[in-house]
Amino acid sequence: MGKGTLLYAQSGGVTAVINATASAVIQAARARKVKVLAARNGILGALREDLVDTSKESAAAIRALAHTPGGAFGSCRYKLKSLEQDGAKYQRLLEVFKAHDVRWFLYNGGNDSADTALKLSKMAAASGYPLTCIGVPKTVDNDLVVTDCCPGFGSAAKYTAVSVAEAALDVAAMADTSTKVFVYEVMGRHAGWLAAAGGLAGAGKDDAPQIILFPEIAYDEAKFLARVQETVKRVGWCVVVVSEGIRHPDGTFVADAGAGKDAFGHSQLGGVGPLLAATVKDKLGLKVHWTVPDYLQRSARHLASKTDLAHAQAVGTAAVDYALKGLNGVMPVIVRTSDRPYRWKIEPAALDRIANAEKTMPKGFIDKSGYGITAACRTYLEPLVRGEAPPPYRPDGLPNYVRLRLTAVARKLPPFG
Numbered sequence: 252m253g254k255g256t257l258l259y260a261q262s263g264g265v266t267a268v269i270n271a272t273a274s275a276v277i278q279a280a281r282a283r284k285v286k287v288l289a290a291r292n293g294i295l296g297a298l299r300e301d302l303v304d305t306s307k308e309s310a311a312a313i314r315a316l317a318h319t320p321g322g323a324f325g326s327c328r329y330k331l332k333s334l335e336q337d338g339a340k341y342q343r344l345l346e347v348f349k350a351h352d353v354r355w356f357l358y359n360g361g362n363d364s365a366d367t368a369l370k371l372s373k374m375a376a377a378s379g380y381p382l383t384c385i386g387v388p389k390t391v392d393n394d395l396v397v398t399d400c401c402p403g404f405g406s407a408a409k410y411t412a413v414s415v416a417e418a419a420l421d422v423a424a425m426a427d428t429s430t431k432v433f434v435y436e437v438m439g440r441h442a443g444w445l446a447a448a449g450g451l452a453g454a455g456k457d458d459a460p461q462i463i464l465f466p467e468i469a470y471d472e473a474k475f476l477a478r479v480q481e482t483v484k485r486v487g488w489c490v491v492v493v494s495e496g497i498r499h500p501d502g503t504f505v506a507d508a509g510a511g512k513d514a515f516g517h518s519q520l521g522g523v524g525p526l527l528a529a530t531v532k533d534k535l536g537l538k539v540h541w542t543v544p545d546y547l548q549r550s551a552r553h554l555a556s557k558t559d560l561a562h563a564q565a566v567g568t569a570a571v572d573y574a575l576k577g578l579n580g581v582m583p584v585i586v587r588t589s590d591r592p593y594r595w596k597i598e599p600a601a602l603d604r605i606a607n608a609e610k611t612m613p614k615g616f617i618d619k620s621g622y623g624i625t626a627a628c629r630t631y632l633e634p635l636v637r638g639e640a641p642p643p644y645r646p647d648g649l650p651n652y653v654r655l656r657l658t659a660v661a662r663k664l665p666p667f668g
Contacts, residue, residue, distance in 0.1 A: 255354035257574065259305075260290035260297060261389075262329075262360030262367075264438075265322035266403030267410075267552040268563035269389050272359055273323055274316035275567030276387070277305050281313075283575060288351060288660060293327035294358070294367060298340060300347050300662045307658035315653035317564065318642035320552035323655050330363050334374055341374045343667050348375075348382060350663040355574040359387040359567075361395060365582060366606035372580040386582035386602050387570045389563075391549045393444035396608040397600045398584035400635055402566055403549065405559030408448030409636035410551040411437055411492075414544065416452035419459030419490050422540075426488035432479060432531050434541040435460070436524030438548060439494040442611045443467050445548070449492035450624035451632055459490035461622075464527075466496035467612050468621045470505050472530065478622060480535055495523050553650055557638025558593070569597045593634035 257280050261269055273289075280287045289303040290296030296303075303324060305313070316323055331337050348356070358368040365386040375382035388395055393404035415435055422433045437445040443465030453459050461482045464470060482489040497505045506523035528541035562585055569583035581599040588594045616628035624632075642650040 254285070256286045256288055256352050257355040257357065257571070258288050258290060258297065258302070258348070258351070258353045259324070259357045260293045260359065261322045261324055261326045262293040262358060262364040263326060263389070264391065264549060265320070265326050266389055266391050266549050267320045267406040267555045268402055268560050269359060270319050270321065270323050271317040271560055271563040272387060272389065272402060272567035274313055275564040276357060276359075276571055277308075277313050277316075279568045279571035283571070285355075285571075285575070288353070289324040291657070292325035293329060293360070294331065294344075295327045295329050296325070297344055297347055298667055300350070300664050300667070302351065302660040303655075304658045304660050308655050312653050312655055315651075316655075317560070318552060318640070318650075319652040320550045323653075324657070326360075331367050331370065334370055341371065344371060345375060345378060345380055345382075346664060349380065351660065354381055354383065356382060356384045357387050357570050357574060358384070359389050361388075361390040361392070361401075362605070362607055362609060365395075365602050369580055369602040369606045372602070376579075383574050383577055383579045384602075385570045385574050385578070386605065387566055388582055388584065391445065392439055392442055394442040394609045394611065395605060396610045397605055398582075399587040399595065400562070400585055402559060402563035402585075404444060405556035405562065405635035406551065406554070407438070407445055407548045408451070408632060409556045409559070410544075410548050410554050411445055411448045412451035412636060413554060414548075415449045415460055415490065415492060418542070419452060422459070422488050422490060429538060430488070430540045431483050431537040432489045432491065432528070432539045434491045434493060434524045434528045434531070434539065436493050436495055436522060436541070436543045438545075439466060440496040441466050441609055442496075443494050443617075444612065446492050446494040447612060447616060447624050447628055448632055448636070451629065451636065454629075457486045460492040461486065461489050462491045463622055463624065464491065464493040464497050465612060465617060465621075466494045466498060468497075468617065469500040470497045471500070475527075476531065476534055479531055479537075483537060491527065493523055493527055497523060552642055552652075555640050556636045557640040558635055560640045562595075565597050569599075573599055590630055590634070593637070
């Protein structure tokens with residue numbers, strides 16, 4: 252056996268700063284003389300023995316990852332079932348790890364990724380193979396428990412707040428003879444954190460967004476339409492920020508597309524933004540525009556939060572430190588120690604406290620109307636969107652993002668599946 256290899260993989264929806272975490276992981280491991288492999292397309296790459304040798308990438312390319320959005324090594328939405336149901340797949344993963352002397356596995360993702368890392372750590376321990384598994388936090392939804400916030404959220408929140416503020420100026424300028432209502436849809440299946448971030452666009456009673464629809468509050472169509480009508484009468488126009496995951500009182504998604512489930516078992520949601528816009532137009536007779544920024548909100552590296560970038564790099568560096576110390580089955584989490592001035596630190600938390608759990612908006616963060624954020628929510632959110640960390644730009648005016656060589660590692664095992 253050699254000194255051991257570290258395997259890194261990305262999972263789920265990517266963010267503006269997940270590559271900054273990857274950059275920090277690889278640089279921290281290089282400083283410790285530890286070889287780093289990366290799995291292509293998350294855990295699927297590990298199952299397929301489709302691995303990348305990061306030692307073939309230049310130091311400059313690895314540094315440039317920190318300002319490049321997307322997922323450099325590819326990601327996936329693929330949930331492993333229980334050890335009993337997917338025993339053959341877990342066994343295959345251990346075989347791949349053994350073949351490449353992988354002693355440390357870092358899985359960069361959300362709730363389901365934490366669950367995968369936890370299950371792998373348990374199986375390896377039961378089989379007697381020395382494997383340390385670390386979950387590394389990432390999600391624009393900000394719904395991981397224990398951690399104060401999730402790397403990726405701050406930048407998506409900044410994009411949301413800026414976009415809502417800018418669009419509101421456009422709507423206000425045209426409202427006299429044109430659009431009266433603007434609907435802005437954000438990601439967030441069960442948790443309204445990104446919707447809440449839209450609330451940072453304005454602080455006054457009549458500032459946009461005048462209405463925020465959270466998944467934590469049941470959608471009442473009649474109440475919503477009355478609120479829109481009253482706002483347009485008072486202000487002259489209305490901006491609505493809506494989470495994709497708002498539900499009817501019976502618990503069904505307002506925008507359930509009826510398209511079945513995704514790889515994680517989640518309902519496929521259609522566009523709630525255009526649906527609400529049509530409702531406002533049909534029932535109130537107002538001119539409406541809507542937008543669904545979709546991938547834009549999680550890939551806008553040009554508008555990344557400096558705080559978020561620092562979080563993303565810190566959890567990557569800490570993950571390597573924890574792995575090499577043998578802290579198995581943990582995740583580096585962000586602990587807020589002060590609001591004013593904003594201060595934070597990184598600490599390890601057990602994966603069994605995080606896996607398959609979900610953090611929604613606290614009641615104290617949603618105002619009494621159910622359509623806005625409180626001062627406490629603003630105090631929580633504001634530091635997370637603070638600071639700018641723009642990428643370098645090319646002479647042609649576009650960001651200078653990096654593409655890695657992605658040199659494949661020679662396979663040592665028969666194909667799987």
